[in-house]
Amino acid sequence: MHGGDLDAARKLFPGAPEPFVDLSTGINPHPYPIPPLEPQVFAQLPEPAALRRLADRAASAYGAASSETVVPAPGGQILVTLIAGIVPPGRATIFGLTYGEHARAVSLAGHEVETVSTLEELGQADLAIVVNPNNPDGTVFGAEELLAVATRIGDRGLLIVDEAFMEASVDAESLSAHVERANVVVLRSFGKFFGLAGLRLSFALTTRDLAARLSAALGPWPVSGPALAIGTAALSDEKWMAETRLSLEKSAQRLDGLLGAAGRERLGGTSLFCLVRVPDAPQLFDRLGRAGIFVRRFADEPEWLRFGLPGAEAEWQRLETALRA
Amino acid sequence: MHGGDLDAARKLFPGAPEPFVDLSTGINPHPYPIPPLEPQVFAQLPEPAALRRLADRAASAYGAASSETVVPAPGGQILVTLIAGIVPPGRATIFGLTYGEHARAVSLAGHEVETVSTLEELGQADLAIVVNPNNPDGTVFGAEELLAVATRIGDRGLLIVDEAFMEASVDAESLSAHVERANVVVLRSFGKFFGLAGLRLSFALTTRDLAARLSAALGPWPVSGPALAIGTAALSDEKWMAETRLSLEKSAQRLDGLLGAAGRERLGGTSLFCLVRVPDAPQLFDRLGRAGIFVRRFADEPEWLRFGLPGAEAEWQRLETALRA
Numbered sequence: 074m075h076g077g078d079l080d081a082a083r084k085l086f087p088g089a090p091e092p093f094v095d096l097s098t099g100i101n102p103h104p105y106p107i108p109p110l111e112p113q114v115f116a117q118l119p120e121p122a123a124l125r126r127l128a129d130r131a132a133s134a135y136g137a138a139s140s141e142t143v144v145p146a147p148g149g150q151i152l153v154t155l156i157a158g159i160v161p162p163g164r165a166t167i168f169g170l171t172y173g174e175h176a177r178a179v180s181l182a183g184h185e186v187e188t189v190s191t192l193e194e195l196g197q198a199d200l201a202i203v204v205n206p207n208n209p210d211g212t213v214f215g216a217e218e219l220l221a222v223a224t225r226i227g228d229r230g231l232l233i234v235d236e237a238f239m240e241a242s243v244d245a246e247s248l249s250a251h252v253e254r255a256n257v258v259v260l261r262s263f264g265k266f267f268g269l270a271g272l273r274l275s276f277a278l279t280t281r282d283l284a285a286r287l288s289a290a291l292g293p294w295p296v297s298g299p300a301l302a303i304g305t306a307a308l309s310d311e312k313w314m315a316e317t318r319l320s321l322e323k324s325a326q327r328l329d330g331l332l333g334a335a336g337r338e339r340l341g342g343t344s345l346f347c348l349v350r351v352p353d354a355p356q357l358f359d360r361l362g363r364a365g366i367f368v369r370r371f372a373d374e375p376e377w378l379r380f381g382l383p384g385a386e387a388e389w390q391r392l393e394t395a396l397r398a
Numbered sequence: 399m400h401g402g403d404l405d406a407a408r409k410l411f412p413g414a415p416e417p418f419v420d421l422s423t424g425i426n427p428h429p430y431p432i433p434p435l436e437p438q439v440f441a442q443l444p445e446p447a448a449l450r451r452l453a454d455r456a457a458s459a460y461g462a463a464s465s466e467t468v469v470p471a472p473g474g475q476i477l478v479t480l481i482a483g484i485v486p487p488g489r490a491t492i493f494g495l496t497y498g499e500h501a502r503a504v505s506l507a508g509h510e511v512e513t514v515s516t517l518e519e520l521g522q523a524d525l526a527i528v529v530n531p532n533n534p535d536g537t538v539f540g541a542e543e544l545l546a547v548a549t550r551i552g553d554r555g556l557l558i559v560d561e562a563f564m565e566a567s568v569d570a571e572s573l574s575a576h577v578e579r580a581n582v583v584v585l586r587s588f589g590k591f592f593g594l595a596g597l598r599l600s601f602a603l604t605t606r607d608l609a610a611r612l613s614a615a616l617g618p619w620p621v622s623g624p625a626l627a628i629g630t631a632a633l634s635d636e637k638w639m640a641e642t643r644l645s646l647e648k649s650a651q652r653l654d655g656l657l658g659a660a661g662r663e664r665l666g667g668t669s670l671f672c673l674v675r676v677p678d679a680p681q682l683f684d685r686l687g688r689a690g691i692f693v694r695r696f697a698d699e700p701e702w703l704r705f706g707l708p709g710a711e712a713e714w715q716r717l718e719t720a721l722r723a
Contacts (some may be wrong), residue, residue: 075443075618076443077442077443077445078445078446079445080445080446080447081446095442098442098443100441100442100443104437104440104441107437107440112429112432113596114596115429115432115594115596115597115624115628116425116429116593116594116595116596117402117420117423117425117595117596118400118401118402118423118425118589118595118596119596120402120403120404120405121400121403121405121406122405147472147473147476147598147620147621147622148472148617148619148620150616150617150618150619150620151472151476151615151616151617151620153617154480154615154616154617155479158483174617174618177614178614178615178617181611181614181615264443268441269440269441270441270442270443270619271438271439271440271441271442271443271444271622271623271624272440272622272623272624273472273619273621273622273623286506289502289503289506290476290479290503290506291475291476291479292473292475292476292478292479292499292503293400293475293499294473294475294595294598295472295473295475295476296472296598297472297596297597297598297622297624297625298596298597298598299440299596299597299622299624300622303440
């Protein structure tokens with residue numbers, strides 16, 4: 074089960090009080106305010122100039138050298154599928170435990186996938202994927218060590234660095250400024266930091282050649298009119314972005330405090346989620362669920378639970394009460 | 399240049415009166431009314447149950463046997479890219495002249511592409527594409543003759559039938575009821591008939607196996623929250639669909655009449671566009687452009703112009719005046 078599937082949560086916990094508090098994702102609970110959308114945003118095919126403006130704003134916001142190295146896409150999943158299809162089927166490594174969709178997409182493209190736990194092993198592949206900072210444990214990798222992995226892979230393949238939670242880390246350093254000179258593809262997610270996951274907007278940052286190839290595969294209208302309009306406004310709003318980084322950090326500290334006070338061992342996280350180890354994780358998952366609070370559990374790590382950020386103060390109170398119970 | 403690129407039109411005709419009348423696309427100028435959208439449509443990851451509901455409605459509206467044969471996607475382009483990548487590189491045929499993006503996507507996937515002008519030739523391929531009714535000339539193919547093409551291709555490949563303008567034809571017959579038993583993929587476009595091309599919503603209808611494979615390649619959140627919400631409502635609205643088919647036909651008759659009165663030879667069309675042959679097409683394109691009316695021209699057919707439907711009465715008047723000038 075993925076995060077965010079409240080229908081599934083309601084089936085698991087049919088008597089739980091509504092509304093459910095969804096802490097199963099790592100999405101900012103305070104979305105970027107949606108500007109008024111003109112009817113033509115929905116009606117007309119997005120124009121090439123609007124797509125270029127979005128790529129420009131993304132290049133600035135993410136620190137890429139040029140909008141020609143930026144590929145707007147309707148979500149990160151299709152980008153991984155397309156990139157995995159460009160590398161001839163071979164050996165794929167994924168630094169894990171991590172977000173499960175990557176292994177699925179890469180395997181579907183015909184690669185032999187292995188989950189590895191060191192960067193040394195990660196580089197022994199035709200296609201390597203690392204999530205930085207990592208989801209769910211927040212592990213951060215340095216730019217130099219990741220570039221060394223790309224060098225080890227060399228001409229025979231690619232390193233994908235999924236920076237979906239980059240804005241939610243004070244320590245992590247983006248590789249976006251390095252994509253022009255290496256066999257590196259950086260993935261950025263619009264929806265998590267901006268709290269607008271329903272828009273389906275992500276970006277690949279890579280060499281101009283590969284960017285052109287990915288853009289061609291996506292076709293001339295890769296993202297929706299609403300995603301273009303809202304994405305362009307949001308990625309230009311430096312004030313909102315700076316304030317949001319700070320407020321997310323504050324919220325994450327509050328969440329860490331709540332979980333710590335309840336005696337849970339913090340394994341790591343970012344300012345959009347916190348991973349804890351608790352021996353009675355299945356019981357806690359169940360107790361929170363019955364209180365209408367849905368968190369993320371892990372089939373391969375039964376003692377882990379991941380908590381996203383509550384939004385409204387009432388949600389914080391419900392979490393605090395449920396943790397104490 | 400694609401249809402709908404008004405920025406390009408403004409560069410070509412800098413002194414033209416605004417607003418431009420965009421007749422360069424085949425999109426319904428009277429969009430389905432957008433229902434109020436809850437904030438969570440933008441904020442949250444679309445839920446699997448909502449995606450299944452959309453596929454259900456699409457299956458009903460398009461006459462597919464089951465929602466398991468329906469793949470919602472963020473536009474038709476990415477579907478052609480993915481399908482072309484599933485068929486091992488070989489010989490691809492495209493019935494033409496037609497929509498140019500298909501040849502580009504298929505060629506990018508490594509196929510040798512040939513444009514053909516008979517169904518006999520179309521079937522001599524590993525991957526065949528036909529647009530039915532065809533864009534831009536409205537040519538309609540019968541279900542039986544298309545299924546015969548699929549039979550000729552057999553196990554070695556696939557026939558893609560792009561039914562983007564199916565709702566805009568009284569004569570054409572969809573293959574959607576036949577996809578379960580043949581190597582056929584039907585593509586349906588939501589945005590053209592419903593006048594909401596900015597939403598980026600299309601569907602592939604095919605065998606359950608291939609549908610599952612395409613869905614897996616697109617990942618668990620293939621379409622945006624707004625596309626899910628609006629698409630589900632619109633595809634359930636049988637009254638709107640029935641009335642719109644009729645009103646589009648009436649509008650198309652009016653357009654045909656205007657163009658006929660102006661002495662242009664009608665080559666064909668659907669109820670969303672009309673293709674005419676005029677010896678002085680470059681001059682007419684230019685004269686209309688300077689009057690702020692943007693139509694579609696064709697690099698390979700310099701005597702052809704394609705006219706989409708005007709929307710408001712004022713747009714009809716401007717077209718009529720400009721054609722008379």
